[in-house]
Amino acid sequence: MTKQVKVAVVQAGSVVMDKEKCVEKAIQLVENAGGNGAQIAVFPEAFIPAYPRGMSFGAVVGSRSDQGRQDFLTYWKNSITVPGPETAQIGEAAKKAGVYVVIGVIERDQESSQGTLYCTALFFGPNGELLGKHRKLKPTGSERLIWGEGDGSTLPVFDTPYGKIGALICWENYMPLARAAMYAKGVQIYVAPTADARDTWFATVRHIAAEGRCFVLSCNQYSTKDMYPEEIVSREEFKDIPHELTRGGSCIVSPLGEFIAEPVFGKETIIYADLNLDHIAEAQFDFDPVGHYARPDVFQLKVNEKRLVNLMVE
Structure with a gap:
């Protein structure tokens, strides 16, 4: 493992409900990050094609509207398959820039019905390879209307020359056992794509x-109401919500819990930082959650890493 790595946290808004333009924007941002010397570039939750903040999809308890179904169809059509043509394009951009890329997408199921999102x-290597993926285990609140639940088969941590990289998405980071699973896998560069700027x-x-004695790269979008296309059927719902939908707040944190790059608000930007990986071992001197500070004789964690789709047909 090398001692230094330059990281880029990309705070940008989606081209909402347009996967082609989202991919084009992502490719340009990867190129920018690589051109500025970054070796790892991370993107927000649901960057392709959008985190649909403010959209109800016409759902209330006990009913769904035709207009909401049309909006979901637009969202579904602009989701991507993994692997697929969009992942090939992003992989090629990672290869040209020579960077690891972690990017949030909305993935269309290919394993069963094809209807679930x-x-x-997604994790890409600097050789352009799609290394793997993590599906959000538990969508929060109204997200459960539009996204399915991931399972334990997509909880990867990848070895890189810059340490072990893994990710949990948004409020998964409030799940203590999910965090414990990541620590147990030795995560050192912990990516937290999010839509939360509170x-x-x-x-x-x-x-x-x-807690994890790891670097945390927290990445959020900066988005405004005018980024949403007029053809969204439920566009009328937007008239009473603020112009600034997501204020950003991306940041980078050290293994002792201090800001290396403090939260940035109110604009699209790329945040850069040079990480000294020796700081991980220094931080573990007095606390290592799965090493000398662990009590495996008292506490044990069991993680089911089977694919649920396989369990359903066995």
Whole structure:
């Protein structure tokens, strides 16, 4: 493992409900990050084709509307298959830039019905290879209307020259056992794509860094109401919500829980930082959650890493 790595946290808004233009924007941002010397570039949750903040999809308890179904169809059509043509394009961009890329997408199921969507983080190597993916285990609140639940088969941590990289998405980071599973796999660069820019989120990512003795790269979108296309059927719902839908707040945290790059608000930007990987071992001197500070004689964690789709047909 090398001692230094330059990381790029991409705070940008989606080209909402347009997967082709989202991919084009992602490719340009990967190129920018690589051109500025980054070796790892991370993107927000659901960057392709959107985190659909403010959209109801016409759903209330006990009923769904025809207009909401049309909006879901638009969202479904602009989701991507994994692997697929869009992942090939992103992989090629990662290869040209020579960077590891972690990017949030909405993934269309290919394994069973093809109707279910997943909120997924994809991992690409600097050789352009799609290394793997993590599907969000538990969509939060109304997200459950549009996304299915991932399972334990997509909880990867990848070995790289810059340490072990893994990700949990948004409020999965409030799941203590999910975090414990990541720590048990030795995560050192912990990626937290999110749609949360509340002040409490920053306490969360600082706690995770201190608890896991890892670097945390927290990445959120900056998005405004005018990024949403007029053809969304439920566009009328947007008239009473603020112009700034997501204020950003991306940041980078050290293994002692201190900001290396403090949250940035109110704009699209790329945040860069040079990480000294020796700081992980220094932080583990007095606390290592799965090493000398663990009590496996008292506490044990069992993780089911089987694919649920296989269990259903066995």
